[in-house]
Amino acid sequence: MxxxxxxxxxxxxxxxxxxxxxxxxxxxxxxxxxxxxxxxxxxxxxxxxxxxxxxxxxxxxxxLRHDRAKSSMKDACDLVLAIAYYDGTFICSKDLPRISYKAGWGSMVGPKSTGRVMKDIIFPMEKSGLITEEGDTDDKFFGYRLTDMGRAVFLGE
The missing domain is CATH 1.10.286 (GTP Cyclohydrolase I; Chain A, domain 1)
Known part of the structure:
Protein backbone atom coordinates (compact mmCIF):
# COMPACT_ATOMS: atom_id res chain seq x y z
CA MET A 1 0.00 0.00 0.00
CA LEU A 64 19.32 23.03 11.84
CA ARG A 65 21.72 24.59 9.31
CA HIS A 66 22.32 27.54 11.65
CA ASP A 67 23.04 25.24 14.61
CA ARG A 68 25.38 23.11 12.49
CA ALA A 69 27.30 26.19 11.30
CA LYS A 70 27.50 27.55 14.86
CA SER A 71 28.83 24.20 16.09
CA SER A 72 31.42 24.12 13.27
CA MET A 73 32.61 27.62 14.18
CA LYS A 74 33.00 26.59 17.83
CA ASP A 75 34.97 23.52 16.74
CA ALA A 76 37.22 25.73 14.60
CA CYS A 77 37.84 28.10 17.54
CA ASP A 78 38.66 25.10 19.74
CA LEU A 79 41.10 23.91 17.07
CA VAL A 80 42.82 27.32 17.05
CA LEU A 81 43.17 27.14 20.84
CA ALA A 82 44.57 23.61 20.57
CA ILE A 83 47.08 24.66 17.89
CA ALA A 84 48.15 27.64 20.00
CA TYR A 85 48.49 25.45 23.09
CA TYR A 86 50.58 22.72 21.47
CA ASP A 87 52.62 24.89 19.06
CA GLY A 88 53.36 27.75 21.44
CA THR A 89 53.39 30.50 18.80
CA PHE A 90 51.71 29.63 15.52
CA ILE A 91 51.25 31.28 12.16
CA CYS A 92 47.69 30.98 10.92
CA SER A 93 48.61 30.39 7.26
CA LYS A 94 50.27 27.02 7.85
CA ASP A 95 47.20 25.69 9.68
CA LEU A 96 44.69 27.41 7.42
CA PRO A 97 43.38 24.28 5.63
CA ARG A 98 42.65 22.54 8.94
CA ILE A 99 40.93 25.58 10.45
CA SER A 100 38.94 26.30 7.29
CA TYR A 101 37.83 22.67 6.96
CA LYS A 102 36.85 22.48 10.64
CA ALA A 103 34.72 25.61 10.23
CA GLY A 104 32.83 23.88 7.42
CA TRP A 105 34.22 26.01 4.58
CA GLY A 106 36.23 23.26 2.87
CA SER A 107 39.99 23.04 2.88
CA MET A 108 40.66 25.52 0.11
CA VAL A 109 43.64 27.79 0.63
CA GLY A 110 43.55 31.22 -0.91
CA PRO A 111 42.86 34.87 -0.23
CA LYS A 112 39.14 34.29 0.26
CA SER A 113 39.47 31.55 2.88
CA THR A 114 42.43 33.29 4.54
CA GLY A 115 40.39 36.46 4.94
CA ARG A 116 37.41 34.56 6.25
CA VAL A 117 39.44 32.64 8.84
CA MET A 118 41.09 35.86 9.98
CA LYS A 119 37.86 37.90 10.03
CA ASP A 120 35.52 35.29 11.53
CA ILE A 121 37.83 33.31 13.82
CA ILE A 122 41.24 34.82 14.57
CA PHE A 123 40.32 38.52 15.00
CA PRO A 124 37.31 37.85 17.31
CA MET A 125 39.44 35.49 19.41
CA GLU A 126 42.17 38.13 19.60
CA LYS A 127 39.63 40.79 20.53
CA SER A 128 38.18 38.62 23.30
CA GLY A 129 41.66 38.04 24.72
CA LEU A 130 42.05 34.31 24.01
CA ILE A 131 45.07 34.73 21.74
CA THR A 132 47.51 37.59 21.22
CA GLU A 133 49.79 38.73 18.42
CA GLU A 134 53.44 37.82 18.84
CA GLY A 135 56.25 39.88 17.28
CA ASP A 136 59.90 39.05 16.63
CA THR A 137 62.89 41.20 17.64
CA ASP A 138 62.12 43.86 15.02
CA ASP A 139 58.51 43.96 16.28
CA LYS A 140 57.33 42.47 12.98
CA PHE A 141 54.38 40.08 13.06
CA PHE A 142 55.50 36.56 13.89
CA GLY A 143 52.32 34.73 14.84
CA TYR A 144 49.72 34.24 17.54
CA ARG A 145 50.21 32.98 21.08
CA LEU A 146 47.73 31.64 23.63
CA THR A 147 47.00 34.01 26.53
CA ASP A 148 46.31 32.98 30.12
CA MET A 149 42.59 33.46 29.53
CA GLY A 150 42.78 31.32 26.37
CA ARG A 151 44.66 28.63 28.30
CA ALA A 152 41.94 28.68 31.00
CA VAL A 153 39.20 28.33 28.36
CA PHE A 154 41.05 25.58 26.49
CA LEU A 155 41.99 23.54 29.55
CA GLY A 156 38.73 24.27 31.37
CA GLU A 157 40.49 25.73 34.40
Whole structure:
Protein backbone atom coordinates (compact mmCIF):
# COMPACT_ATOMS: atom_id res chain seq x y z
CA MET A 1 0.00 0.00 0.00
CA UNK A 2 1.65 3.22 -1.13
CA UNK A 3 1.07 6.57 0.45
CA UNK A 4 0.14 9.43 -1.82
CA UNK A 5 3.00 11.89 -2.06
CA UNK A 6 1.95 15.31 -0.86
CA UNK A 7 2.42 17.99 -3.45
CA UNK A 8 4.54 21.02 -2.91
CA UNK A 9 2.99 24.48 -2.96
CA UNK A 10 5.02 27.16 -4.80
CA UNK A 11 6.58 29.79 -2.53
CA UNK A 12 4.91 32.63 -4.44
CA UNK A 13 1.41 31.16 -4.11
CA UNK A 14 -1.43 32.89 -2.31
CA UNK A 15 -1.54 30.10 0.27
CA UNK A 16 2.07 30.80 1.28
CA UNK A 17 1.40 34.52 1.42
CA UNK A 18 -1.65 33.98 3.62
CA UNK A 19 0.37 31.80 6.01
CA UNK A 20 3.09 34.46 6.24
CA UNK A 21 0.66 37.33 6.85
CA UNK A 22 -0.30 37.93 10.44
CA UNK A 23 -3.81 38.95 11.41
CA UNK A 24 -5.69 36.40 9.29
CA UNK A 25 -7.58 33.59 10.95
CA UNK A 26 -7.38 30.16 9.35
CA UNK A 27 -10.99 30.29 8.15
CA UNK A 28 -10.61 33.80 6.67
CA UNK A 29 -7.44 32.75 4.87
CA UNK A 30 -9.12 29.62 3.48
CA UNK A 31 -12.10 31.67 2.25
CA UNK A 32 -9.75 34.18 0.60
CA UNK A 33 -7.74 31.43 -1.13
CA UNK A 34 -10.92 29.69 -2.31
CA UNK A 35 -12.41 32.86 -3.80
CA UNK A 36 -9.14 34.07 -5.37
CA UNK A 37 -8.17 30.72 -6.95
CA UNK A 38 -11.77 29.67 -7.80
CA UNK A 39 -11.55 26.40 -5.88
CA UNK A 40 -13.70 24.79 -3.21
CA UNK A 41 -12.97 25.31 0.48
CA UNK A 42 -11.68 21.75 1.00
CA UNK A 43 -8.94 22.26 -1.61
CA UNK A 44 -8.18 25.72 -0.21
CA UNK A 45 -7.86 24.22 3.29
CA UNK A 46 -5.53 21.51 1.94
CA UNK A 47 -3.34 24.14 0.26
CA UNK A 48 -3.29 26.31 3.38
CA UNK A 49 -2.35 23.36 5.62
CA UNK A 50 0.33 22.21 3.17
CA UNK A 51 1.78 25.73 2.97
CA UNK A 52 1.79 25.90 6.79
CA UNK A 53 3.60 22.56 7.04
CA UNK A 54 6.13 23.58 4.38
CA UNK A 55 6.86 26.81 6.24
CA UNK A 56 7.38 24.92 9.52
CA UNK A 57 9.72 22.44 7.78
CA UNK A 58 11.64 25.26 6.11
CA UNK A 59 12.14 27.07 9.45
CA UNK A 60 13.27 23.82 11.10
CA UNK A 61 15.77 23.25 8.29
CA UNK A 62 17.11 26.78 8.62
CA UNK A 63 17.49 26.34 12.37
CA LEU A 64 19.32 23.03 11.84
CA ARG A 65 21.72 24.59 9.31
CA HIS A 66 22.32 27.54 11.65
CA ASP A 67 23.04 25.24 14.61
CA ARG A 68 25.38 23.11 12.49
CA ALA A 69 27.30 26.19 11.30
CA LYS A 70 27.50 27.55 14.86
CA SER A 71 28.83 24.20 16.09
CA SER A 72 31.42 24.12 13.27
CA MET A 73 32.61 27.62 14.18
CA LYS A 74 33.00 26.59 17.83
CA ASP A 75 34.97 23.52 16.74
CA ALA A 76 37.22 25.73 14.60
CA CYS A 77 37.84 28.10 17.54
CA ASP A 78 38.66 25.10 19.74
CA LEU A 79 41.10 23.91 17.07
CA VAL A 80 42.82 27.32 17.05
CA LEU A 81 43.17 27.14 20.84
CA ALA A 82 44.57 23.61 20.57
CA ILE A 83 47.08 24.66 17.89
CA ALA A 84 48.15 27.64 20.00
CA TYR A 85 48.49 25.45 23.09
CA TYR A 86 50.58 22.72 21.47
CA ASP A 87 52.62 24.89 19.06
CA GLY A 88 53.36 27.75 21.44
CA THR A 89 53.39 30.50 18.80
CA PHE A 90 51.71 29.63 15.52
CA ILE A 91 51.25 31.28 12.16
CA CYS A 92 47.69 30.98 10.92
CA SER A 93 48.61 30.39 7.26
CA LYS A 94 50.27 27.02 7.85
CA ASP A 95 47.20 25.69 9.68
CA LEU A 96 44.69 27.41 7.42
CA PRO A 97 43.38 24.28 5.63
CA ARG A 98 42.65 22.54 8.94
CA ILE A 99 40.93 25.58 10.45
CA SER A 100 38.94 26.30 7.29
CA TYR A 101 37.83 22.67 6.96
CA LYS A 102 36.85 22.48 10.64
CA ALA A 103 34.72 25.61 10.23
CA GLY A 104 32.83 23.88 7.42
CA TRP A 105 34.22 26.01 4.58
CA GLY A 106 36.23 23.26 2.87
CA SER A 107 39.99 23.04 2.88
CA MET A 108 40.66 25.52 0.11
CA VAL A 109 43.64 27.79 0.63
CA GLY A 110 43.55 31.22 -0.91
CA PRO A 111 42.86 34.87 -0.23
CA LYS A 112 39.14 34.29 0.26
CA SER A 113 39.47 31.55 2.88
CA THR A 114 42.43 33.29 4.54
CA GLY A 115 40.39 36.46 4.94
CA ARG A 116 37.41 34.56 6.25
CA VAL A 117 39.44 32.64 8.84
CA MET A 118 41.09 35.86 9.98
CA LYS A 119 37.86 37.90 10.03
CA ASP A 120 35.52 35.29 11.53
CA ILE A 121 37.83 33.31 13.82
CA ILE A 122 41.24 34.82 14.57
CA PHE A 123 40.32 38.52 15.00
CA PRO A 124 37.31 37.85 17.31
CA MET A 125 39.44 35.49 19.41
CA GLU A 126 42.17 38.13 19.60
CA LYS A 127 39.63 40.79 20.53
CA SER A 128 38.18 38.62 23.30
CA GLY A 129 41.66 38.04 24.72
CA LEU A 130 42.05 34.31 24.01
CA ILE A 131 45.07 34.73 21.74
CA THR A 132 47.51 37.59 21.22
CA GLU A 133 49.79 38.73 18.42
CA GLU A 134 53.44 37.82 18.84
CA GLY A 135 56.25 39.88 17.28
CA ASP A 136 59.90 39.05 16.63
CA THR A 137 62.89 41.20 17.64
CA ASP A 138 62.12 43.86 15.02
CA ASP A 139 58.51 43.96 16.28
CA LYS A 140 57.33 42.47 12.98
CA PHE A 141 54.38 40.08 13.06
CA PHE A 142 55.50 36.56 13.89
CA GLY A 143 52.32 34.73 14.84
CA TYR A 144 49.72 34.24 17.54
CA ARG A 145 50.21 32.98 21.08
CA LEU A 146 47.73 31.64 23.63
CA THR A 147 47.00 34.01 26.53
CA ASP A 148 46.31 32.98 30.12
CA MET A 149 42.59 33.46 29.53
CA GLY A 150 42.78 31.32 26.37
CA ARG A 151 44.66 28.63 28.30
CA ALA A 152 41.94 28.68 31.00
CA VAL A 153 39.20 28.33 28.36
CA PHE A 154 41.05 25.58 26.49
CA LEU A 155 41.99 23.54 29.55
CA GLY A 156 38.73 24.27 31.37
CA GLU A 157 40.49 25.73 34.40
Missing amino acids: SRAKSQSIPKKSLAHNMVRLNGWTRSDAINEIASFDNIDEAEAARRYDLATQQMINRMAGQR
